[in-house]
Amino acid sequence: MTALAHSVIPGPSADADTLTLIGSLGSTRAMWNPQHRLARHFRLLLVDLPGHGDSPLPKPGSTIADFATSVIALLDELSIDSTHVAGLSIGGAIAQQLAIASPERVNGVVALCTSARFGEPDSWLDRAATVRADGTSAIAGAVVGRWFTPGFIERNPAEVAEYTRMVADTDSEGYARCCEALAQWDSRADLGRIGSPTLVIGGAQDPATPPEHQRLIADRVATSRLAILDDAAHVASVEQAGAVNQLIDDFLRGTDERSAAFDLGMRTRRSVLGDAHVDRSVAGTTAFTEPFQDFITRVAWGDVWNRPGIDHQWRRLLTIAILTAVGNEHELDMHIRAALRAGVQPDLIGEVLLHTAVYAGVPNSNRAFALGKAALADLGIPDTSQADTP
Numbered sequence: 001m002t003a004l005a006h007s008v009i010p011g012p013s014a015d016a017d018t019l020t021l022i023g024s025l026g027s028t029r030a031m032w033n034p035q036h037r038l039a040r041h042f043r044l045l046l047v048d049l050p051g052h053g054d055s056p057l058p059k060p061g062s063t064i065a066d067f068a069t070s071v072i073a074l075l076d077e078l079s080i081d082s083t084h085v086a087g088l089s090i091g092g093a094i095a096q097q098l099a100i101a102s103p104e105r106v107n108g109v110v111a112l113c114t115s116a117r118f119g120e121p122d123s124w125l126d127r128a129a130t131v132r133a134d135g136t137s138a139i140a141g142a143v144v145g146r147w148f149t150p151g152f153i154e155r156n157p158a159e160v161a162e163y164t165r166m167v168a169d170t171d172s173e174g175y176a177r178c179c180e181a182l183a184q185w186d187s188r189a190d191l192g193r194i195g196s197p198t199l200v201i202g203g204a205q206d207p208a209t210p211p212e213h214q215r216l217i218a219d220r221v222a223t224s225r226l227a228i229l230d231d232a233a234h235v236a237s238v239e240q241a242g243a244v245n246q247l248i249d250d251f252l253r254g255t256d257e258r259s260a261a262f263d264l265g266m267r268t269r270r271s272v273l274g275d276a277h278v279d280r281s282v283a284g285t286t287a288f289t290e291p292f293q294d295f296i297t298r299v300a301w302g303d304v305w306n307r308p309g310i311d312h313q314w315r316r317l318l319t320i321a322i323l324t325a326v327g328n329e330h331e332l333d334m335h336i337r338a339a340l341r342a343g344v345q346p347d348l349i350g351e352v353l354l355h356t357a358v359y360a361g362v363p364n365s366n367r368a369f370a371l372g373k374a375a376l377a378d379l380g381i382p383d384t385s386q387a388d389t390p
């Protein structure tokens with residue numbers, strides 16, 4: 001398949017992050033017109049689904065994974081190393097698949113009005129058969145009836161007619177092949193592998209993918225945030241464009257700040273505790289512990305350890321004093337060893353432990369001295385006072 005049809009809306013600067021937008025069954029990239037204002041902060045890459053708009057037909061039997069591969073091919077063609085991805089409905093399935101299979105290309109995910117499994121496969125095979133027999137115009141009215149709430153349909157007849165035309169103009173074979181891909185789609189067992197920050201948005205009145213579908217995604221993606229919008233059905237990005245844009249903008253820009261804090265935190269953590277410890281900790285991270293690892297890396301190491309006014313040596317000694325006072329042996333041992341490895345003089349650590357004994361108790365410092373003595377022996381550092389050295 002040749003590259004997916006797309007358009008690019010430049011962002012505020014040449015180095016603005018890219019946000020790739022992938023729409024729903026029966027749409028063209030024009031469904032994202034209400035999202036153009038996101039270009040205030042992002043470069044937008046609007047993509048037509050395979051077999052939709054100006055994109056070529058996918059091969060018969062194509063899967064959502066194949067569609068994700070064609071998005072990666074488009075990113076390659078445009079020299080985009082990584083991008084945020086927002087997808088609605090089938091577009092949200094492609095966004096999930098990108099985050100599962102190509103995490104290095106995905107900075108943040110927005111999963112809009114989508115699902116890990118869109119109902120029974122037969123309903124999609126039936127719909128594929130209907131459009132092959134009667135064309136997309138046969139189903140356009142019913143589809144758009146699920147896109148918007150009854151109130152929106154009543155208040156906006158011209159807009160609704162335009163969206164109905166969009167569905168009716170979709171190539172029937174392209175639509176049918178996407179229905180067949182949806183019939184096979186089931187990401188439920190893989191959602192735990194998503195590590196990109198993920199914003200999940202649903203419409204409270206969505207009959208196609210009701211909120212329990214988004215709740216399931218949010219429950220299984222450890223790094224997710226869920227927002228259900230009251231006055232929205234399946235295409236919340238149109239009916240609640242302002243709220244959706246604000247959620248996306250806040251989340252993805254926060255993600256940028258979070259990822260900068262995470263990167264700085266990782267560098268600090270490695271410099272203070274050493275690569276071997278951090279590598280072990282990263283390798284031991286599970287879906288259950290990941291939110292905590294993210295929190296300490298960003299907040300403790302990325303923020304507090306880098307505040308001005310107290311340098312890292314001071315913070316090391318303070319940490320040793322505090323851990324001695326609270327009697328947390330595991331962390332104390334780790335920080336004493338890290339400090340010694342980084343060249344902090346044993347005398348200085350000894351002074352801190354002596355001082356701590358006065359204010360926090362002799363037994364705790366006694367234990368800390370024992371840990372320090374063992375660490376010196378293990379690390380092969382001479383157990384002599386500076387005063388003893390000629």
Ligand SMILES: O=C(O)CC1=CCC(=O)O1
Nearest residue numbers: 024025089090091143208
């Ligand atoms: O067309 C529908 O009924 C709703 C829908 C499911 C997948 C998609 O993209 O739209």
